[in-house]
Amino acid sequence: MDKxxxxxxxxxxxxxxxxxxxxxxxxxxxxxxxxEIALERGCPLGELVAQIDSERAxxxxxxxxxxxxxxxxxxxHDQLAEY
Numbered sequence: 001m002d003k004x005x006x007x008x009x010x011x012x013x014x015x016x017x018x019x020x021x022x023x024x025x026x027x028x029x030x031x032x033x034x035x036e037i038a039l040e041r042g043c044p045l046g047e048l049v050a051q052i053d054s055e056r057a058x059x060x061x062x063x064x065x066x067x068x069x070x071x072x073x074x075x076x077h078d079q080l081a082e083y
Contacts, residue, residue, distance in 0.1 A: 017050045024049070025062050033069040 008027040015024055026034070038048045049065065056064035 016046045030069050
């Protein structure tokens with residue numbers, strides 16, 4: 001595993017969700033994954049985070065985003081493994 005991923009700094013950013021500004025703290029690889037998913041879906045980052053926020057089962061938005069990004073890329077990996 002790339003050592004830089006394990007040493008990735010935690011970054012706090014402000015996001016507007018349904019007109020409400022909030023701060024989210026994530027490691028840089030999760031921010032990059034979140035941006036990639038938003039670009040893939042053609043939606044603004046705030047819209048994707050709002051969707052994650054509305055569907056989250058855990059109480060912490062940052063944790064919900066991490067789980068969402070992880071699930072997205074795991075599903076992608078599983079699809080590749082089927083071929």
